[in-house]
Amino acid sequence: MKFRTYYLFLIYCLTMVSVFSQTEELLHPKTFSFALGYGSANVIETYLSPYKYSGTDYRFIGEMSTLRHDEKLLTGHLLDVNYSHLSNQSGRGLYHVALVDYCYYRDYQMLRNKQWKWMMGGATNLMGGAIYNVRNSNNPAQMKAVLNLNFTNRVEYVFHIKTLPIRLVYEFRSPVLGVGFAPDFGESYYEMFQLNNTKGIVHLFSLQNQWAMQNKLTCEIPWGTTTWHIGYYSNLYQTRINQLETSLSSSNFLIGFSKDIVFVSKKRGGVK
Amino acid sequence: MKKLLFLMVISFVFNSCIEETKFSNSPKDNFEALWKIMDEHYCFFEYKGIDWNEVHNRYSARISEKMNEEQLFGVLSEMLAELKDGHVNLYSSFDVSRYWAWYEDFPSNFSSDIQKNYLKTDYQISSGIKYKVLSDNVGYMYYASFEEPIGDGNLDQIISKFSLCNGIIIDVRDNGGGNLTNVDLLAQRFNNERRLVGYIQHKTGKGHNDFSTPYPKYLETTGRLRYQKPVVVLTNRHCFSSANDFVSVIKQLPTVTIMGDITGGGSGLPISSELPNGWSVRFSSSPMFDANMTQTEFGIEPNVKVEMTNADITKGVDTIIEAARNLIAEKSKQPI
Structure with missing residues (x-):
């Protein structure tokens, strides 16, 4: 029963990610957002050392998203570039x-009222990078390369301070199945x-050997034609494969902005 | 959906929570951490017949919470010396433990002062290799460390210079090892076909006998300049690690003769880890074998055993170089 439920869930994620809408021409403006993050990170990588390393984490997040005209589908591309400098x-x-994570997501509207909006969907992400230990001999680094299928959630809450609309956005992403690289013990x-x-x-990653989640809470404040973002981002990525354990966790304070840009096709008489 | 979320939560709770190995920075915990690292990762316990549990019992009795860093370092170094492995080192800010009995307890069979009588001052240097054509038309090259990077361009120059020689002496005495990729680069210059030259294994788990299936190592050939005449490789007890691997590899080639003393060994590919106090430890992790699946951890026998004699040393003559020159002279008279 447990596995049946799990596989049904995988089919759900695949469906969410792979079904493409036929209404692309009616899409709303594209939203481009950029954010810089600063915070702390903890890493355990037993291929390199049995001990935890802690230190400073830097992050850049770039995102391009599109909301369909009926606002029931949000699709987007996200690039997350991360560097941590850690000591034991x-x-x-x-x-x-150093890690780079590219993600494509599709979130479907589940519930909506004047203030609240809940979207749920799936995402595929490709993460790669390395953890480098400056003093090890023939095991100086551990490479990371994984392609995952994710479960995603997004909750929005809009409120006003006087006439200024402010939006709180909570985003959650967690992988359920993937394939990736891991050396033997x-x-x-x-x-x-x-x-x-x-x-x-090359290994199959599932909830048996990979547990990860990304949580992002942002406060979006419009200012002129730009929307400013302030937020918190936490990332947890853990694997246990071939008796090797990896745990990457980080917390970042985020600051950034977004802009909506309209692209009009020449075929429809406009200019790009 | 509720079931699904429940399933996800349960999976996280029971499977996740990877936590740091808990050791404090006390002498006892540093000792236990080192013992455990070696217990789980060191690759020669069974081959060397070492009872690591017995070693634990013997050395844990010498650990006291009152001992200072240098005293702790001394006991841990002695414990590591039980492994009789030149690839095992403990690194602190004030000292490096080592096991060098594999060459310190034996005749050197090499003298850089005597070598100068052959190289004189007009030798050439290409990357890390000193080379010269000796008076009897024998090419002599000395590679002091496989740490020294060599490239195809360097080797083209050397092989080209030696192309008219009757043979080549490759002297790797006192070569303590370095980069394994340099081994293949150099050996390929004397190899005419893809050839099985050894095997490697790695640990697949924490047990002393948890090893992978031996994976074959092949020496490829190169499309660049290759040497076809007799080659003599000079060895001594100080040929270690990559130099030992080089001898193991090149010994498989039909034009090559290994001459000198048995090599120092060191066939375990070393990796590193660390203790709670920050000391770093290096140790053999992946055993490498020769083409016959024989361990070479304790060295490789030469084809022709030659040792430097006191009489020659007094005269400033390198007995092993002279023997190699004679061998090449003999072989050059034979029809190809």
């Missing part, structure tokens, strides 16, 4: 962590990529 408890070790990159022993380095 003794202060004698140093990690550099003691396998060196020399063996994998110099000697080409790539057997068994």
Whole structure:
């Protein structure tokens, strides 16, 4: 029963991501948003060290989203670039962590009233990067590469301060199935990529070995033709594969802005 | 939908929560952390017949909460020396533990002062390789460390210079290792076909015998300049790690003779980890074997055993170089 429910859920996610609307020509303006994040991060990567590394996290998030004319479908592309500079408890070790995450999402409206809006959907994301330990010998880094299918949620709440409309947006994303790279317990990159022993380095990721979630809460304040964003972003990504454990967690304060841009097709008599 | 959310929450609760290994920075916890790292990752316990639990019992009795950093370092270093492995080192801010008995307890069979009598001052250097054509038309090249990067351009120059020689001496004595990719780059210049030269394994789990299926290592050939005449590789006890691997690989080639003393070994590919106090530890993790699946951790026997004699040393003569020159002279008289 448990697995049946799980697979039904996967089919739901696939449907959410893969079904493309036939009403693209009636789309609303595209919204471009950019945000910079600053915060803290904690990393456990047992391929490199048994211990937790903590430090500063920097983040850039760029997003392009489109709301369909009836406002029942939100689609978007998101690029999340992240760098962390971390040290261990003794202060004698140093990690550099660099990750890039591209995500395509489709959220469908589930509920709506004057103030509230709830959307739910699916997303695919491709994450890649590396954790680099500056003093290790033949295991200096651990690569990350994973393609995931995600469950997404988005809740919006609009309120006014005097006449100024302010929107609170909560976004949640969590992977349910994916495929990605992971070395064997003691396998060196020399063996994998110099000697080409790539057997068994690609794994199926599910809720049995990968747990991740991204939560973002932003407050959107319009100012002229620009909307300013202030928010909080938390990211948790954990895997346990081949007795190797990875835990990446970060919390960021976000500040950014967004603008709506209308693209008019030449075919419809306009200019681009 | 409620069931679905319940399922997700349950999955998170029971499967997630990866937490840091809990060790404090006390001498006892640092000792236990080091012992555990080695217990789970070191690859030669069974081959060397080491009872690691017994080692734990013996050394844990010497750990006291009152000992200072240097005293702790001393005990941990002694414990690691039980592994008799030159790839095992403990790094602190004030010292590096090491096990060097694999060459310190044996005759050197190499003298850089005597080597100068052969290289003189007019030798050439291409990347990290010193090379020269000796008076009897034998090419001599000395590669002191596989850390020194070599490129195809460097090797083209050297092979081209030696193309008219009767043979080449490749001297890797006192070469303590370095980058394994340099091993293949150099060995390819003497190899005419894709050839099985060894195997590698890695740990698949925390048990002492949790190893992967041996994966074959092949030496490819190169389309650039290759040397076809006799080659003599000079070795001593200080040929370690990548230099040991080089000897293991090139020993498979039909034109190559290994001459000198047994190599120092060091066939485990080392990786690193660390202790709660920040000390770093390096250790053998993936065992490498020769083409016959034989361990080379304790060295490789030469084809021709030659040691430097005191009489020659007194005269400033390198017995092993002379023996190699004689061998090349003999081989050059034989029909190809």
